[in-house]
Amino acid sequence: MPISRRTLLAAGGTSLAATLAAPALVRAQSTSAPIRIGEINSYTAIPAFTVPYRMGWQLAVEQINAAGGVLGRKLEVISHDDAGKPSDAIRLAGALLDESRVDLLAGGFLSNVGLAISDVARQRKRLFVASEPLTDALVWEQGHRYCFRLRPSTYMQVAMLVDDAVKLNAKRWVTVSPNYEYGQSLVKWFKALMTQRQPGVEFVAEQWPALGRIDAGATVAALAQSRPDAIFNGTFGPDLTNFVRQGNTRGLFEKRGVVSVLTGEPEYLEPLGDETPEGWIVTGWPVESVTDATNKAFIEAYRAKFNEMPKMGSVVGHAAITAIAGGIAKTGSVDTEAMADGFKGATFPTPFGPALWRAQDNQGTLGTYVGRTAMKNGKGIMVDWRYVDGAAAMPTDEEVRKLRPG
Amino acid sequence: MDFFLLQLLTGLASASSLFLVAAGLTVIFGVTRVVNFAHGSLFMLGAYIAWSILSRLPRTPEHFALGVLATALATAAIGALLEIALLRRLYRAPELLQLLATFGVVLVVQDAALWFWGPVDLAISRPPWLRGAIEIAGLRFPFYDAVLIAVGPAVLGLLLLLFHRTRWGLLVRAATQDRDMVAALGVNQRVLYTSVFALGAGLAGLGGALALPQGSANLQMDLAVVTDAFVVVVVGGMGSLGGAFLAALLIGVLQAFGIVLLPKITLVLVFLVMAAVLVLRPHGLLGRPQTAARSEAEALAPxxxxxxxLQAAGLASLALAMAAPFVVGPYLLTVLTEAAIAVLFAASLHLMMGPGGMASFGHAAWFGIGAYAAAFATKALGGGLATGLLLAPLAAGTMALVIGWFVVRMSGVYLAMLTLAFAQIAWAVSFQWVEVTGxxxxxxxxxxxxxxxxxxxMYWLALALCVGGALLLRRILFAPFGFALRATRDSPLRAAAIGLDAPRLRLAAFAIAGAAAGLSGAVFAYAKGSVFPTYMAIPHSVDALVAVLLGGVQTMAGPIVGAVAFTVLQSWLLTSEFWRFKLGLLIVLLVLAFPGGIAGAAAAAWNRFRRYQP
Amino acid sequence: MSTLEVRDLRKSFGAIDAVAGLSFTLAPGEMLAVIGPNGAGKSTCFNMLNGQLRPDAGKILLAGPNGTMQDITGLPPREIWRLGVGRTFQITATFASMTVRENVQTALLSHHRRTWRFWRPANRHAGPEADRLLARVGMQSQADRPAGILAYGDLKRLELAIALANAPRLLLMDEPTAGMAPAERTALMTLTRDIARTEGVAVLFTEHDMDVVFGVADRILVLNRGHLIAEGPPAEIRENPEIRAVYLGAHI
Structure with a gap:
């Protein structure tokens, strides 16, 4: 579903809290019970991302409630740690639905946890808003009426990078990506889209380090051995730090283009510090240099509350709440069936600007920034960046129809 | 050719890192027989402490060396504290109880590190000398990797000197061979054990500190490292420093070349190596058969x-359990369903571990195979619940029969680690065979x-199948087969002398345990509506171990009590802040208070009570 | 007719000949003692007879139920047991997690080929028979005690009861009285002799206590460095000057 220029302008022009508290949406029920969101995430298993994420949604809840809530009701988030295990997430989803009587479910970082909760939602016919899980399956192969997903998927992340990758005009590519579905899916899409866009491109080697246990020296040497023109990277977190350090010392990145997913996100860029390689084409968020009003407002509010710079996780956490609020506001109720219809096409503000829930596959159009890495005062930053709206990185409606059953 | 040399050197550098982690673990095991699950946590603490020290020091080589040594000393002190406060009280406790205690420590350290150092990965800024490379055959090789290649053998040499040239080392070697002899010599065993543990912890800290310049201190490194460390120690032969060094070389170099030839092998390579080595050499490369740890550990409880x-109490609990759906809310009902499943899972492990005398670190394999079998029955065969519930124990039992053939001839930690290797291979298959398993x-x-x-x-089904299954296992243990199995554990010599075929009995026990675990996995798959590789992952195997040990491995009610207690505790704590810290602390306290497990303590209390009755 | 016939049995460990060509026979009801200094080859001999060690050469023949001699050389312990050989160990080997009666019942279960049963409780199997065996060795009063807490002498008697569970034709006893008080030793071995006489069991035993050896043995084999240096009834061995010189010492 295309977004009209007017919606964009309207949403972008007003502050986020004001949008949600728009008089038309406020009903005379400010005294009624809060809208309850049951939230599940891998707070202990993936703290580097999820701790800022929690701070992000806490800020959003506070802001929305300060502005009068949604439908005149306050938002309340009941949040649990899934310990990184899908089976625990399933039990907690049940607890949230049955004991805490939440109106909808949200959260997830790991793809399998997201899919597990989504499956509960399908079975129980309750709404689930997946905030972070990136697997395409969530809205495509395993997509269903009750599951919405906020962030750009692995396909979208890759699609956002492909333009710049093609411009490198490199023939021999190698890939390195963590050995699980996320990493495999990244490489699969990158190969597919590159082959489509640049006839004659070759993939001469691939490395699949185990998540969290990369043998960086051997991996770097094995990649260098293939004498590639360019490298596609899907590793992140501790693996990325090890990979970059070995790569720097061994000169893997010299005179080679590197296209790297998520590396521009502050949580992954920060540990690279003064070893941040320069000129990598990455997705991420240039938190230091964004200048537009919505970003600025978010960063300032966040710093005021927590006294530290927000991370990508903070943005996702914040947007997850505003996206839910936007959907509920449009629906006008928290009835599950009504929300499953009403969320489709609903617009919402995010720190990156306005976005909406695509009607066709329940995917959010929250975008991400694409740019190049650079170093400033011993810290990694993003330069030459641009914001890519999620809507611009989707496959055609025709293709989505083939990928999404029902 | 140049690449070959470079990759060999790279492999040697990883081998050195592996050896540093494994050395401390093997020294600790050799003397104290403690299976120290917290070794990875000490490594992680080493990395974090090193970050705290090194990021405040000038970035010269001298200060780096000083900082690394200070870190090793600090972790050694933490290790000594851990030994004095916790492990010292458990040397006479039933086998593997220290594993449970150290698992509690792992949980505590995870939350403590998160609280103290925060969630962001911490890296030190590398000065040029740490960042530099040397030219080898026209290719760049990191200078620091070259340093590491030297550090491994140097540490090995220093340790060998320490063990062969000092009186303390003599005692350590004597204790590695025969603990009782050292006790008989009138040596202060407490000081010896504490110092050995401190040395092992210090080596772990050294490993963590030396790993820091290559990456970051982060909260995932403890578990990433501890399995590798165990693999190296077991492949080398437990307690053998030279063996650990050889094993580290073997794995480091194989890994360096393995990922060039088969890039996707990263998940299983070390476990394939371990399985191959153990099948060919049941005590590792340089290991010796373990002296019977049991004879000195404890008299077997009758x-x-x-x-x-007890029968009345059991019947009352069962009646209560059956009535639960009328009383409790939907969430508690889910927890109870999981508890029922955990009961069969733990009881099946207990059959192997208690009466069978075969501890397993990979019991989740059978659970997972059962769960996947149920999934295939449903998805591929279009079968219903009954098909899945029938197919699951069959599939898991058959697989256990095949794998058991390799396993039952071994003993002790080697046996446990071979089951872990097979479980990891099964896990990797479920993880990577995407077309079939997703x-x-x-x-x-x-x-x-x-x-x-x-x-x-669903709850009643789980109760009927799982608690029923657990009671059936219990029945088997009191039947002739169970007695014969227990006989082979109590005294292999006597068992053979009364005509019992120990390998066959153990194999049957292994297959029965596998089938029962498979059934519990199938029920879990239906109760959860989905199947994931995490069902066969190491943490799930650890769950079963914790349940059995918490309940009391030497009691028949142990797995039931332990599984219910652990499931309820975990699901109750999981929704609170710092749940890992609380759960870990609780486990440590329970271990200290009830070394025989909860059921063991209850039985002892009941016996005392009865003795005072007229 | 003999119960056991050993022909030219040999076993070496590296350069050391632990047993260098040993031959002897053993008749039903006979008490045969094997003596010799440490390292004489007694334990090696025992371990070959019961299947724990495979001989390098030689034959071990055991009388079957119909009197024909069967070759049992190199069979594993459990098969040798099936053919009617009971055994006790130098360091007692019993099942510590079971009661005294259950220990015997477990042996009886195996003897009756009831091991692979999964339902009926094992401790209901052959209770009276187990009690008879325990009564035979004077352990009936302790039948319900856990084996793990027995006194050492009682463990030895329990082992004897277990060893008798398969109604053996041959009983191998390695240092049966080690660790017992002198009075207990004689009592145990006198008991053993009674059983041997009444049930026609052939008993082969090693023993350090010479009072016991000369008190109960019908015949004695003397080993030294793997060789049989003498064989005969106690009186003859006692008077053999060579044995006095080599091994026994003047005090005998």
Whole structure:
């Protein structure tokens, strides 16, 4: 579903809290019970991302409630740690639905946890808003009426990078990506889209380090051995730090283009510090240099509350709440069936600007920034960046129809 | 050719890092027989402490060396504290109880590190000398990797000097061979054990500190490292420093070349190596058969059939359990369903571990195979609940029979680690065979249709199958087969001398345990509506171990009590802040208070009570 | 007719000949003692007879139920037991997690080929028979005690009861009285002799206590460095000057 220029302008022009508290949406029920969101995430298993994420949604809840809530009701988030295990997430989803009587479910970082909760939602016919899980399956192969997903998927992340990758005009590519579905899916899409866009491109080697246990020296040497023109990277977190350090010392990145997913996100860029390689084409968020009003407002509010710079996780956490609020506001109720219809096409503000829930596959159009890495005062930053709206990185409606059953 | 040399050197550098982690673990095991699950946590603390020290020091080589040494000393002190406060009290406790205690420590350290150092990965800024490279055959090789290649053998040399040239080292070697002899020599065993543990912890800290310049201190490194360390120690032969060094070389170099030839092998390579080595050499490369740890550990507790009081208590609990759906809310019902499943899972492990005398670190394999079998029955064969519940124990039992053939001839930690290797291989298959298993995204939509859709029906089904299954296992243990199995554990010599075929009995026990675990996995798959590789992952195997040890491995009611207690505790704490810290602390306290497990303590208390009765 | 016939049995460990060509026979009801200094080859001999060690050469023949001699050389312990050989160990080997009666019942279960049963409780199997065996060795009063807490002498008697569970034709006893008080030793071995006489069991035993050896043995084999240096009834061995010189010492 295309977004009209007017919606964009309207949403972008007003502050986020004001949008949600728009008089038309406020009903005379400010005294009624809060809208309850049951939230599940891998707070202990993936703290580097999820701790800022929690701070992000806490800020959003506070802001929305300060502005009068949604439908005149306050938002309340009941949040649990899934310990990184899908089976625990399933039990907690049940607890949230049955004991805490939440109106909808949200959260997830790991793809399998997201899919597990989504499956509960399908079975129980309750709404689930997946905030972070990136697997395409969530809205495509395993997509269903009750599951919405906020962030750009692995396909979208890759699609956002492909333009710049093609411009490198490199023939021999190698890939390195963590050995699980996320990493495999990244490489699969990158190969597919590159082959489509640049006839004659070759993939001469691939490395699949185990998540969290990369043998960086051997991996770097094995990649260098293939004498590639360019490298596609899907590793992140501790693996990325090890990979970059070995790569720097061994000169893997010299005179080679590197296209790297998520590396521009502050949580992954920060540990690279003064070893941040320069000129990598990455997705991420240039938190230091964004200048537009919505970003600025978010960063300032966040710093005021927590006294530290927000991370990508903070943005996702914040947007997850505003996206839910936007959907509920449009629906006008928290009835599950009504929300499953009403969320489709609903617009919402995010720190990156306005976005909406695509009607066709329940995917959010929250975008991400694409740019190049650079170093400033011993810290990694993003330069030459641009914001890519999620809507611009989707496959055609025709293709989505083939990928999404029902 | 140049690449070959470079990759060999790279492999040697990883081998050195592996050896540093494994050395401390093997020294600790050799002397104290403690299976120290917290070794990875000490490594992680080493990395974090090193970050705290090194990021405040000038970035010269001298200060780096000083900082690394200070870190090693600090972790050694932490290790000594751990030994004095916790492990010292457990040397006479039943086998593997220290594993449970150190698992508690792992949980505590995870939350403590998160609280103290925060969630962001911490890296030190590398000065040019740490960042530099040397030219080898026209290719760049990191200078620091070259340093590491030297550090491994240097540490090995220093340790060998320490063990062969000092009186303390003599005592350590004597204790590695025969603990009782050292006790008989009138040596202060306490000081010896504490110092050995401190040395091992210091080596772990050294490993963590030296790993820091290559990456970051982060909260995932403890578990990433501890399995590798165990593999190296076991492949080398437990307690053998030279063996650990050889094993580290073997694995480091194989890994360096393995990923060039088969890039996707990263998940299983070390476990394939371990399985191959153990099948060919059941005590590792340079290991010796373990001296019977049991004879000195504890007199085996007598196993008695339930008395009238216990039977009444059991029946009452069962009646309560059956009535639960009328009383408790839907969430508690889910927890109880999981508890029922955990009971069969733990009881099946207990059959192997207690009466069978075969501890397993990979029991989740059978659980997972059962769960996947149920998924295939539903998805591929289009079968219903009954098909899946029938197929699962068959599949898991058959696989266990095949794998058991390799396993039952071994003993002790080697046996446990071989089961872990097979479990990891099974896990990797489920993880990577995406076309069939869906990879880590799992198989969804297994919710049963019809009557079993009702959570209460699901609960009763789980109760009937799982608690019924556990009671059946209990029945088997009191039947002739169970006695024969226990006989082979109590005294292999006597068992053979009365005509018992120990390998066959153990193999049967292994297959029965596998089938029962498989059934519990299938029930879990239907109760959760989905199957994921995490069902066969190490943490799930650890769950079963914790349940059995918490309940009391030497009691028949142990697995039931332990599984219910652990499931309820975990699901109750999981929704609170710092749950890992609380759960870990609780486990440590329970271990200290009830070394015989909860059921063991209850039985002892009951016996005392009865003795005072007229 | 003999119960056991050993022909030219040999076993070496590296350069050391632990047993260098040993031959002897053993008749039903006979008490045969094997003596010799440490390292004489007694334990090696025992371990070959019961299947724990495979001989390098030689034959071990055991009388079957119909009197024909069967070759049992190199069979594993459990098969040798099936053919009617009971055994006790130098360091007692019993099942510590079971009661005294259950220990015997477990042996009886194996003897009756009831091991692979999964339902009926094991401790209901052959209770009276187990009690008879325990009564035979004077352990009936302790039948319900856990084996793990027995006194050492009682463990030895329990082992004897277990060893008798398969109604053996041959009983191998390695240092049966080690660790017992002198009075207990004689009592145990006198008991053993009674059983041997009444049930026609052939008993082969090693023993350090010479009072016991000369008190109960019908015949004695003397080993030294793997060789049989003498064989005969106690009186003859006692008077053999060579044995006095080599091994026994003047005090005998």
């Amino acid at each position: 196993i008695r059939p339930a008395g009238a009081a 990879g880590d995204n799992g198989i969804l939509g297994l919710w049963p249709q019809g009557w079993a859709m009702d959570p209460r029906a």
